Amino acid sequence: MMKMGTTVDQNDAEHLVEANAYDDHLPPLVRALKASAERKIIAFHFPGHKRGQAAPSPLAELIGTKPFLHDVTELPDLDKFYSPKGHLLEAKRLAAELFGAEETWFLVGGTSCGVQAAIMATCSPGDTIILVRNAHISATTGVILSGAVPKYIVPQYNSEWDIAAGITPFQVKSTIRESKASSRKVGAVFVTSPTYNGICSNLNEISKVCHSQGIPLIVDEAHGAHFKFHPEMPKTALDQGADISIQSTHKVLCSFSQTSMLHISGENIDRERLHKCLHALQSTSPSWLFLASLDAARHQLSTDCTAFNDVVNLANVAKILIRKIPGISVLDLSAFPGFSSMDPLRVTIGVWQLGLSGFQANEILDNDLGIIPELVSTNSVTLAFSQGTTGEHVQRLVSGLKHLSEKFSAVNCGNAITGKARPYDVPVMSLNPREAFFASKTRIKFKDCSGEVCGESLCPYPPGIPVLVPGEVITEKALDYLQQIKSHGGYIVGAADPQLDYIVVCKTSH
Numbered sequence: 445m446m447k448m449g450t451t452v453d454q455n456d457a458e459h460l461v462e463a464n465a466y467d468d469h470l471p472p473l474v475r476a477l478k479a480s481a482e483r484k485i486i487a488f489h490f491p492g493h494k495r496g497q498a499a500p501s502p503l504a505e506l507i508g509t510k511p512f513l514h515d516v517t518e519l520p521d522l523d524k525f526y527s528p529k530g531h532l533l534e535a536k537r538l539a540a541e542l543f544g545a546e547e548t549w550f551l552v553g554g555t556s557c558g559v560q561a562a563i564m565a566t567c568s569p570g571d572t573i574i575l576v577r578n579a580h581i582s583a584t585t586g587v588i589l590s591g592a593v594p595k596y597i598v599p600q601y602n603s604e605w606d607i608a609a610g611i612t613p614f615q616v617k618s619t620i621r622e623s624k625a626s627s628r629k630v631g632a633v634f635v636t637s638p639t640y641n642g643i644c645s646n647l648n649e650i651s652k653v654c655h656s657q658g659i660p661l662i663v664d665e666a667h668g669a670h671f672k673f674h675p676e677m678p679k680t681a682l683d684q685g686a687d688i689s690i691q692s693t694h695k696v697l698c699s700f701s702q703t704s705m706l707h708i709s710g711e712n713i714d715r716e717r718l719h720k721c722l723h724a725l726q727s728t729s730p731s732w733l734f735l736a737s738l739d740a741a742r743h744q745l746s747t748d749c750t751a752f753n754d755v756v757n758l759a760n761v762a763k764i765l766i767r768k769i770p771g772i773s774v775l776d777l778s779a780f781p782g783f784s785s786m787d788p789l790r791v792t793i794g795v796w797q798l799g800l801s802g803f804q805a806n807e808i809l810d811n812d813l814g815i816i817p818e819l820v821s822t823n824s825v826t827l828a829f830s831q832g833t834t835g836e837h838v839q840r841l842v843s844g845l846k847h848l849s850e851k852f853s854a855v856n857c858g859n860a861i862t863g864k865a866r867p868y869d870v871p872v873m874s875l876n877p878r879e880a881f882f883a884s885k886t887r888i889k890f891k892d893c894s895g896e897v898c899g900e901s902l903c904p905y906p907p908g909i910p911v912l913v914p915g916e917v918i919t920e921k922a923l924d925y926l927q928q929i930k931s932h933g934g935y936i937v938g939a940a941d942p943q944l945d946y947i948v949v950c951k952t953s954h
């Protein structure tokens with residue numbers, strides 16, 4: 445039986461057919477949304493604003509009612525998110541084809557939920573997961589959800605920049621060998637490539653190492669959704685043999701925030717289990733507008749093979765101009781011997797020679813010049829170039845950086861952050877993350893925490909890489925680093941007390 449509010453009468457049905465034929469050039473989900481909105485239905489379905497009839501006025505005044513018109517979830521004339529048969533299935537098929545996957549999932553919980561699902565799909569409680577120490581916090585929560593036991597690989601680290609790169613195939617090989625000595629099964633190897641700063645690991649060799657041992661490779665490619673679309677870009681994870689790649693389409697590409705794609709290739713992944721995990725972690729009311737934005741972002745690239753030409757040129761020119769500015773450095777691969785590919789669109793600028801911290805440079809760029817970087821770190825800020833970047837933006841950026849240089853190179857205000865390198869050592873794990881997450885806890889004063897077992901993820905955001913993970917023994921070095929981030933105005937997520945006067949620790953540590 446059909447829902448009352450969505451019955452298709454004869455006129456509507458004819459109109460739908462007409463609209464579909466006329467709109468053939470549109471991406472399938474956009475076409476479906478348009479056709480659905482053009483039907484003269486009476487909405488007795490959710491959301492309560494009824495396609496904008498009762499849109500809250502402050503927001504409607506800001507964005508109009510059109511976004512509300514299309515703010516719908518699964519309707520009979522749309523599709524089913526978890527068992528698509530129509531427009532969504534077609535949209536996913538087209539995305540898989542473009543991104544080089546065998547199957548693609550659209551995500552409405554960002555890359556975060558894709559990372560969690562990928563870990564849950566490959567690692568059972570007690571399995572080892574081999575992962576980079578600079579993985580995003582969603583990998584930590586994936587480990588907690590799955591009950592896997594992490595075995596970390598420490599990334600190459602440059603202390604002048606206070607930036608970590610990737611990991612090498614040799615590290616993966618020796619870590620697998622060490623892990624195989626224990627009775628635990630290795631469920632997966634998890635690598636972040638590119639990093640937030642655009643540094644890529646040699647996934648081609650890493651995937652060969654993993655597959656030779658029958659271990660699937662999951663790649664957090666949140667920052668690399670654009671790699672397929674320009675010859676100067678690094679190769680994609682799938683093209684290098686990854687079994688799962690998760691990409692934040694909403695970062696460099698042009699879908700709405702919170703939308704990502706998970707791509708699968710090969711036979712190493714239990715797809716049914718992965719689907720169940722995605723089902724468990726995502727909403728049962730996904731926004732069709734968000735899904736349509738993924739489809740539209742895919743369409744934008746499949747209809748324009750030159751989409752990234754201009755911005756790659758702009759980024760290359762910007763780097764040449766910025767390198768000429770006294771006191772300012774531009775991150776390149778010379779900071780990371782052994783790594784040979786980097787995203788040309790990620791421009792990280794070092795400011796320590798001006799006597800500035802990245803936090804201060806960010807404040808000046810934002811408050812005085814209206815330039816907002818994507819990422820702020822201790823000694824640098826990172827700018828994300830993408831299709832929306834224009835020549836005028838680059839001009840303003842370069843003149844803003846000249847202003848910064850002129851203002852500070854003479855005075856060197858002495859606020860550069862030196863000597864407190866981020867601790868990327870292999871942590872001492874007293875409890876595994878899941879045990880620690882569910883253990884009884886207590887709060888202890890920050891200054892008294894050294895030697896305790898951490899009960900929470902303490903994570904400067906961005907980049908969202910935890911300094912401490914639940915279950916790890918808290919070190920002086922980690923406390924120093926967190927203190928430094930906090931005193932420079934950095935934002936720590938995961939902490940019950942964001943001021944960090946107290947840290948939540950596991951009672952079992954006593």
Ligand SMILES: Cc1ncc(COP(=O)(O)O)c(C=O)c1O
Binds near residue numbers: 553636667
């Ligand atoms: C490396 C990395 N992985 C995963 C994520 C999570 O992505 P999302 O914001 O799409 O959930 C981020 C977010 O910044 C990230 O930097």
